[in-house]
Amino acid sequence: MGILLDKNSKVLVQGMTGKEGLKAAKAMMAYHTDVVCGVTPGKGGQEMEGKMIFNSVKEAKEKFSQVNVSAIYVPPFAAKAAVLEAIDSDIPLISVIAERIPIKDTAYFLAAAKEKNIRVVGPSSLGFINPDIGRIGVVGGPLVDQVFQPGSIGVISRSGGMTNELSWQIRQAGLGQSSAVHVGGDLLMGTTYADLLKLFEVDVQTKAVVIFGEHGGSYEFEVVDLIKNKGFTKPLAVYIGGKFANVFPEGMNIGHAGAIVGRGQSAAEKEVALKSVGVLIADTYEDLVTKIKPFA
Amino acid sequence: MNLYEFEGKNIFSQFGIPIPKSILVRRGDDTETRYAELGIKEVVVKAQVLSGKRGKNNGILFASSDTEAKTAVENIFDANIRGQYVAAVLMEEKLEIVEEHYLSITYDTNKKQPVLVYSQSGGMDIEDVSDEKIQKVYLDIRQEKIDTEIPLAKELYQCFLQSDARVVEINPLVKTKTGEFFAADSKIAIDEDAFYRHKDWNFEPRTMLGRLPTDREMEVKKIDEGENYYRGTAGKYIEMDGDVAVLFSGGGASIANMDALIKTGLKPANYTEYSGNPPREKVHQLAKIVLSKPGIRGLWIVGGVANFTDIAETFGGIADVLDELKPTYPIVVRRAGPNEEQGLQLMRDCADRNNLQIKIFGKETPMSATAKELAEMILK
Numbered sequence: 306m307g308i309l310l311d312k313n314s315k316v317l318v319q320g321m322t323g324k325e326g327l328k329a330a331k332a333m334m335a336y337h338t339d340v341v342c343g344v345t346p347g348k349g350g351q352e353m354e355g356k357m358i359f360n361s362v363k364e365a366k367e368k369f370s371q372v373n374v375s376a377i378y379v380p381p382f383a384a385k386a387a388v389l390e391a392i393d394s395d396i397p398l399i400s401v402i403a404e405r406i407p408i409k410d411t412a413y414f415l416a417a418a419k420e421k422n423i424r425v426v427g428p429s430s431l432g433f434i435n436p437d438i439g440r441i442g443v444v445g446g447p448l449v450d451q452v453f454q455p456g457s458i459g460v461i462s463r464s465g466g467m468t469n470e471l472s473w474q475i476r477q478a479g480l481g482q483s484s485a486v487h488v489g490g491d492l493l494m495g496t497t498y499a500d501l502l503k504l505f506e507v508d509v510q511t512k513a514v515v516i517f518g519e520h521g522g523s524y525e526f527e528v529v530d531l532i533k534n535k536g537f538t539k540p541l542a543v544y545i546g547g548k549f550a551n552v553f554p555e556g557m558n559i560g561h562a563g564a565i566v567g568r569g570q571s572a573a574e575k576e577v578a579l580k581s582v583g584v585l586i587a588d589t590y591e592d593l594v595t596k597i598k599p600f601a
Numbered sequence: 602m603n604l605y606e607f608e609g610k611n612i613f614s615q616f617g618i619p620i621p622k623s624i625l626v627r628r629g630d631d632t633e634t635r636y637a638e639l640g641i642k643e644v645v646v647k648a649q650v651l652s653g654k655r656g657k658n659n660g661i662l663f664a665s666s667d668t669e670a671k672t673a674v675e676n677i678f679d680a681n682i683r684g685q686y687v688a689a690v691l692m693e694e695k696l697e698i699v700e701e702h703y704l705s706i707t708y709d710t711n712k713k714q715p716v717l718v719y720s721q722s723g724g725m726d727i728e729d730v731s732d733e734k735i736q737k738v739y740l741d742i743r744q745e746k747i748d749t750e751i752p753l754a755k756e757l758y759q760c761f762l763q764s765d766a767r768v769v770e771i772n773p774l775v776k777t778k779t780g781e782f783f784a785a786d787s788k789i790a791i792d793e794d795a796f797y798r799h800k801d802w803n804f805e806p807r808t809m810l811g812r813l814p815t816d817r818e819m820e821v822k823k824i825d826e827g828e829n830y831y832r833g834t835a836g837k838y839i840e841m842d843g844d845v846a847v848l849f850s851g852g853g854a855s856i857a858n859m860d861a862l863i864k865t866g867l868k869p870a871n872y873t874e875y876s877g878n879p880p881r882e883k884v885h886q887l888a889k890i891v892l893s894k895p896g897i898r899g900l901w902i903v904g905g906v907a908n909f910t911d912i913a914e915t916f917g918g919i920a921d922v923l924d925e926l927k928p929t930y931p932i933v934v935r936r937a938g939p940n941e942e943q944g945l946q947l948m949r950d951c952a953d954r955n956n957l958q959i960k961i962f963g964k965e966t967p968m969s970a971t972a973k974e975l976a977e978m979i980l981k
Contacts, residue, residue, distance in 0.1 A: 328909070381831050382797060404877065405831045407795035408708060409765055412742045415713045431908055446908040446939045464853020466876065470905030473937075473964060490852050492767065493713050517853055522710055546856035549863050554652045554685075556603055556790065557809040559839070559872060561852040563710075568728065590857050591967040 307435035307484035307511070308459070308504040309398065309426070310338075310374070314439055317365055317372045317396070318343045319379060319387045320403075321353060326378030329402070329432075329443050330354055333376075336449055338439035341369045344390075362390040376432065376441050377401045384428065385410035392417050400441045401427030401495065405562075411493045418495070425495030426486065429562070431465035433486040444485060445469060456481020457512035457601050459505040461498055463490055463561065464546075467517040467590065474594045475515075480601045483511040490561025492522065499527035502537040513540040513600040515593045520547030520572040521564040525579060532582040540600040542585040542593050545572040602793050605649040607691045608804060609769075609787030616760040618753055618771070619783045623693035625649075632674045633667040635692060642666075643695040646673040650685035651809050658682045663695065684811035696783055701773035703727055704754060705788075706740070706761040715740040715761065719751045724773040752782045765795035797830075808839075815840045817890050821873075824886050833879025833910075835887045843868025845979070846897045848888060848919060850904025850936065851876045854968065858903050861969040865976040870894050878910040884918030892926055899979045900932045903971060906964050907938025916944040920951040927955040931978035935971040937964035 316333060320326035321343025331354060333340050342357045342365050349360030359365040366372060375391040377384060377399065384403040391399050392414065399418065406428045418425045426433060432442020436453040444465075445452050452473045460475070460482050462468040468487040475482060486501055488494050498516055505511045514537075518525055525545070531537050550559050550566050551573070558565040576586045587593040604612070610620045624639040626632055636644070648660035655661060660682045662673040674690045703723030709716040717738040722730050740747060740758065747758045753774060761769045770788040777783065796802055806814045814822075818838055825836030845867045849855035855874035862869055873891050875884055892900070902919060904910075916936070923932075934948050945961055952959040960978070962971050 381794065405794045407765055407798075408767060408792045409742065409762065409795065412708065412714060416741060416743055419713075443909045448906065448938065448941075452906060462853065464851055465908055466851030466905040466910075467853035467857070469908050469938075470854065470968070473906045474967065477965075492708060493710060495713075497711075517857075519853060519856055524710065527711060544857070546853060546860060549859045550856065554683075554809045554811070556652050560856040560874070562794070564852070564856065589861060589969045591969055 306508055307438060308501065308508050309433055309484060309486065310435045310439050310441065312438060314339065314374050315369065315371045316340045316441065317362065317369070317375045319362065319375055319377050319391065320345060321356070321378065322348045322351065322358060323378055327353060329376060329378055330356070332443045332446070333440055336440045337437065338441070341372060362394045362396070366394045372396060374398045374400065374441060377403050379403055381405045381407070385414055388414040388425070389417060392421060392423055395421065397423055399423060399425045400430060400432050401425060402430060402432060402442050404429040408492055411491065415493060415495055427489040427495055429491045430489035431468060431487040433484060435484045436482055444487065452476055453485070454481040457483060457510060458597060459483050459508070459511040459514035460485035461501050461514065462487055462517040463519045464517055471515060471517055471590060471593065474591055478594045478598055480598065483508060490563055492563045494524060497524045497527055499524070499531045502528060502531055502541070506537050506539060511539065513542070513597045515597050516541065516543045517590060517593070518543055518545045518575065519560055519564045520545065520550045520575070521558065521567055521570050523570060525575040528584070529578045529582050532584065540585065540597060542587055542596040543579050544587040544590045544593050545575045546590070548572045602791050602804070603651045603809065604789040604791065604804065605651065605688055606647065606787050607649055607689065609789040610784060612760060612764055612789060613784050613787055616756045616763070618756045618760065619781065621693045621696055621783055621785065623691055626674050626690040626692055628678060632671040636667040636670040639692055641694045644670060645693050645695045646670060646677060647691045647693065648677045648680065648682055648687045649689040649691055650682050650687055651807060652685065655682050686812050688805070688807070696775055696785065697778040698775045699778055700776040702752070702776070703730070703772045704751065704757060704774045705768065705770035705772070706757055707768040709739065712739060715742055717751070717754060717758070719754065727772070753784070764789065765792045765799065766790060767792050810839070817893065820890050821887060824883050833875070833877040833883060835875040835879040835883035837874045838887070838890065839872040840894065841869050841871055843870050844896050844898040845975070846870045846891050846894065846900045847873055848891060848900070848902045849874045850907065850910060850915070854903070854905045858968055858972070861972045862901065865972045867899070867972070867976050867979065870897055875915065876910065879915065881914050881918040884915045885921050888919045888922040892922055892928065897928070897930055899930050899975055900928065901972065901975050902932065902934045902936070903968050904936045905968065910938060911940050912936055912938050912944030913940040913947060916947050920947050923951050923955060923957065929958065931975060932957055932959040933971050933975040933978065934959065935962040935966060935968055
């Protein structure tokens, strides 16, 4: 099964006529995913890759009412309007691939989504994949079949590149993935580690989960609380990158936008907190696989 | 990006937040003239630094005459304020303070909405104030205005919203003898991803590393400027003390690899990362600047299995630079992803042409393991 996606997922690509949007639409279609149409304001009426392009999400929904996922491939300055359009049309799952969206815009559409109980993954998220079922975005790229195979490990990563790299390490160890999700590297995450762990908890295919985390932010502490409250009971291994960052002053950001050096948020402090609730801590990212393998 | 106090205060005043009368003294300015221009007898003289507890580190002094002001300014420019670079000194009227409050707005990342924090016990770190003395108000960012009795909170919310700030903080927010409130200090961090809607943002170069940005750092920053700023990132570079140059791909991989490199005992000459499928030219510019640092003893070009960054395209930019420089120090490459075979072959050809001392790995070897390879090559 995996989480977020299934065989009935019908995908709309907002910004499908752009370079990245088109590339992603092709990548999704090439990997079992049902992309039903695209939206680009002002380009309605065209067809791309055999799919109809509409001027608005509303128009797209009128024609294809079964759309239940939207992938947002628009430039950062158009992202807020695009996500709000998807929210207005009640699309229950929105994957925001667009990067470098101003925080204020992200906070705005996350507030609007929350009110309607709509799940937003990202922003700055590469997307997610359920091996052999489908993918949102270009997770895995052209090597997707070499990297991914169905299995029992859930993968969560703050980094898009590491989503793939980590999945590759899992594959090399002879294991497979249930779902791999890139949560995005921004200060604000639409869907957090804890949100995903709740989904992995009830997913029968998932036996254990690995997380690639980073210094900065406080999302790992939500995981600690979730485990304390028995909201997640499966084996979990975590790697927190950025131990070197403690040589830099507070307030400086290194790596992703959300990786800001902050008091109580260092890689070491996160590891201590996670360890205290029984999470397996990996010294290197490759070590994540060694730690989780016995539970696969 | 963090702003200096004087920059923050300029922004505050645009939103109707009263600030003390002040004048800025730069290095080389004549302090006595500046003191006369300000025209106030009792002044406070404050170091302009980006972080650090300047109050406890001789960064805030008082003066009652032009000669005292001159001495104070000199002392501050010479002071070591937790290693911070003193960009300027702000000379300000000394207020007659009766109360010191605390007021800030920032994003609560767990609730994903702005939170206003207010306390009547200000003037110290908010972390040191007991919880029962702190008032927290969660705000709906979709609201253009807030209704509150907290002094200057309405104004500060406007400042937060309209300046695309990540943090706005007034500490202390002071009440004077006459009952007026003033922002006696300012802390603003702006969201650099919002620069396109702030044509007025023209801040002087800075780093938080306690020094001015190096020429290389300023050069690299330019790579991601211009119309296509969001198409692939190649503008990240922090110059460091070590001698092993790095060209990392991917934000997450870069910090993991930084940790791995340091673990081997090698010392990075820089922190650098490109990602999001930048064009060859951006990578070329970046690699050229990274390798221009004198005294490099090794180079580590490493990234994970890319999703969509074209390895041939990006390595093309690096190979161009290796062709130009023909370095003799050891080089280790580990990379995979779209067009990986072509990309790695390109490096092999480049190595043959230039007789490079190089080891090239694909995805069969984990990234951290190749840090050890480089360490062995350098140390042998």
